[in-house]
């Protein structure tokens with residue numbers, strides 16, 4: 404047994420018997436720049452090392468002159484790794500007659516708590532399930548997508564009695580949560596609703612010469628236009644369609660729109676999104692890291708946006724103005740995707756695209772109710788009311804791109 408250590412202690416030599424301390428000798432070492440603590444009956448001088456403590460010097464300092472055994476176990480996952488850092492700080496151990504606790508604490512409670520901790524460790528309750536957190540992350544990302552849906556709803560319908568508040572709410576969701584302009588969205592989206600799948604009227608299908616959809620494929624072929632290998636457009640779609648739409652097209656379009664149309668309020672809202680994003684993430688990842696994260700988030704949301712919004716339109720008739728009545732023109736350009744609780748939520752009810760296009764100002768929670776009535780009208784007039792499974796709808800996007808590409812090639816080579 405080593406003798407009682409001198410106040411002030413000092414690093415112990417390997418192999419030498421450990422000096423021992425009584426609590427009354429330890430207690431004074433709770434000053435700035437002079438801190439000891441006790442872990443598993445061993446005494447450590449953390450005075451200088453506290454500055455290097457990964458959890459911060461304040462946190463470890465809060466346990467100055469205390470028995471920090473339970474705090475040590477509570478905070479550190481890999482105890483054997485952390486003990487390596489403790490070794491050079493060891494200055495002694497508690498004298499054998501000293502209690503493990505540092506004051507008038509309930510020794511039985513401390514012992515029972517340690518027993519409980521051991522039991523839950525044995526039950527492996529500290530082991531995280533990655534799938535749980537992956538699901539949580541997926542949920543958060545899906546909620547991001549929901550802000551697109553919400554601003555879309557706010558653009559169409561009146562949630563507030565005064566339309567002005569409706570618009571302010573849309574500006575907030577679109578500007579502060581997404582970094583885009585509500586006016587730009589409405590300018591573009593209402594044209595899409597007015598004339599879905601009509602060239603030069605619906606901006607969503609006015610995508611030539613990058614992609615050829617519907618009637619444009621034969622026209623380009625006949626005129627021997629070949630700006631891109633359109634017979635491979637279903638392949639390069641994966642490179643420049645879903646990954647880049649919001650990151651490149653929307654960013655450029657938005658900035659141009661806000662400046663040219665002098666939408667200063669929208670510009671301020673969008674700036675507030677970037678300020679929030681950079682202020683939130685720059686302290687953690689620096690400027691390059693925050694920018695990289697921004698690009699990653701945009702690319703991810705862009706995938707959701709393209710697949711969900713195009714599954715209802717791209718595979719349908721696309722061409723020049725036919726001057727049809729409202730119902731026929733909307734039905735020719737839209738199809739539905741089979742409803743389910745998941746898909747209704749995930750797509751923001753855009754799986755009920757037919758109902759949405761016939762009645763754009765109807766709140767989406769009522770689509771299920773109106774759907775049978777719409778179906779009946781279609782049956783009566785021999786109009787196609789197309790509903791398909793989710794995966795088929797996604798695959799059909801690629802199928803129709805491939806079909807248009809082949810039609811272009813055929814016309815290009817032989818007409």
Ligand SMILES: [Zn+2]
Pocket residue numbers: 555559592596759763
């Ligand atoms: Zn809409």
